[in-house]
Amino acid sequence: MILKKDYDLTSLNTFGISANAKFFVEINQEIDIPELFQLKEFKDNKKLFLGGGSNVLFTEDYDGIVILNKIKGIEILKENDLYVLLKSKSGEMWHDLVLFVVDRGWWGIENLAYIPGTVGAAPMQNIGAYGAELKNTLENVEAYDIESGDKRIFTREECEFGYRDSIFKNKLKDKYFITSITLKLSKVENKNLSYKVLQNYLEENKISVENPRDVSDAVTGIRKNKLSDPKVIGNAGSFFKNIFVEQEKLKKLQAVWSDIPFFKEDLPTQAGEVIKIPSGWLIEQCGFKGKRFGNVGVHDKQALVLVNHGGATGKEIKDLAIQIIDAVREKFDLILVPEVNLI
Numbered sequence: 001m002i003l004k005k006d007y008d009l010t011s012l013n014t015f016g017i018s019a020n021a022k023f024f025v026e027i028n029q030e031i032d033i034p035e036l037f038q039l040k041e042f043k044d045n046k047k048l049f050l051g052g053g054s055n056v057l058f059t060e061d062y063d064g065i066v067i068l069n070k071i072k073g074i075e076i077l078k079e080n081d082l083y084v085l086l087k088s089k090s091g092e093m094w095h096d097l098v099l100f101v102v103d104r105g106w107w108g109i110e111n112l113a114y115i116p117g118t119v120g121a122a123p124m125q126n127i128g129a130y131g132a133e134l135k136n137t138l139e140n141v142e143a144y145d146i147e148s149g150d151k152r153i154f155t156r157e158e159c160e161f162g163y164r165d166s167i168f169k170n171k172l173k174d175k176y177f178i179t180s181i182t183l184k185l186s187k188v189e190n191k192n193l194s195y196k197v198l199q200n201y202l203e204e205n206k207i208s209v210e211n212p213r214d215v216s217d218a219v220t221g222i223r224k225n226k227l228s229d230p231k232v233i234g235n236a237g238s239f240f241k242n243i244f245v246e247q248e249k250l251k252k253l254q255a256v257w258s259d260i261p262f263f264k265e266d267l268p269t270q271a272g273e274v275i276k277i278p279s280g281w282l283i284e285q286c287g288f289k290g291k292r293f294g295n296v297g298v299h300d301k302q303a304l305v306l307v308n309h310g311g312a313t314g315k316e317i318k319d320l321a322i323q324i325i326d327a328v329r330e331k332f333d334l335i336l337v338p339e340v341n342l343i
């Protein structure tokens with residue numbers, strides 16, 4: 001383990017923001033964790049565990065130690081005719097895990113193909129896309145308490161998953177280093193084609209789904225067309241979460257904006273809070289879509305995506321985000337919440 005000082009993080013975050021870490025270390029194996037936890041620079045400083053950097057915004061230099069997680073390995077824990085229990089180390093790239101799974105014909109995470117980042121960050125916000133969420137297949141999460149060094153296993157229930165949310169983003173924020181996850185995958189066909197965009201793509205391309213690889217390929221195809229590639233323009237995917245409102249609030253909004261899009265979601269949240277309003281639409285109505293403000297801007301095809309046109313600072317992106325939050329609050333009396341982790 002080599003400790004570096006004043007380490008440039010530009011290539012380690014998909015926004016491409018230039019920020020330095022006071023200390024930096026890369027961890028490649030779980031057996032190195034005790035050594036890491038004993039490092040004086042680890043004990044004496046605030047800590048940030050970094051995966052693919054696809055869901056962070058560095059708003060300033062990081063005055064602590066950044067630990068780049070590269071712990072890899074995939075292991076079958078149990079297999080029978082019905083299902084497989086698969087354990088993946090947290091430094092694996094998420095999409096590599098999806099390919100490992102679909103190539104074996106196992107169902108469960110095919111709709112989550114091509115999401116950037118690592119396995120270890122997936123439980124942080126319960127990654128979701130195309131009608132699926134991580135929590136549907138996750139059995140447990142293994143993590144180390146950053147203070148005590150103790151290892152703990154969190155069951156799915158203990159992870160307190162919600163929409164782009166978990167206990168690791170709330171009560172236990174910055175308290176645990178996630179080292180592996182275990183998934184329960186189905187060997188029996190278990191298609192989830194309920195998501196309209198996915199259905200349309202399959203129909204238009206005359207694809208009949210025979211196996212999970214067909215689904216992951218379709219999702220990858222849609223995402224490649226639709227998403228802005230961070231290698232081309234710096235971004236972190238959706239900057240804000242979608243908004244959930246109660247029926248009452250929806251009626252009030254519809255009285256003014258009769259064309260407001262909404263979706264009834266089957267979420268295990270409090271009664272009433274089940275109507276999803278796409279935040280991208282709200283941002284678009286405030287006139288931000290495609291707008292550029294110096295080095296930063298809002299994507300011209302997806303209003304939810306904030307971009308670094310080149311040379312932007314994290315503060316510039318954050319200031320734009322605040323401007324958008326204020327505008328949406330003013331116009332709709334709704335509060336946008338960032339999905340991206342502001343560091």
Ligand SMILES: Cc1cc2nc3c(=O)[nH]c(=O)nc-3n(C[C@H](O)[C@H](O)[C@H](O)COP(=O)(O)OP(=O)(O)OC[C@H]3O[C@@H](n4cnc5c(N)ncnc54)[C@H](O)[C@@H]3O)c2cc1C
Pocket residue numbers: 014048049050051052053054055056069090115116117118119120121122124125126127128129176177178179227228229230235236237238341
């Ligand atoms: C183009 C694009 C498309 C995207 N599409 C989606 C999408 O469809 N659905 C979706 O849910 N997300 C999406 N995202 C967001 C992002 O890909 C996910 O949130 C992903 O899980 C982040 O992984 P990462 O390894 O890059 O995390 P990072 O950005 O490195 O970290 C994110 C947070 O997790 C913490 N963290 C990371 N690893 C660990 C660990 N091992 N232990 C403890 N804490 C850790 C970090 O400290 C940080 O707070 C998209 C991003 C981009 C750029």
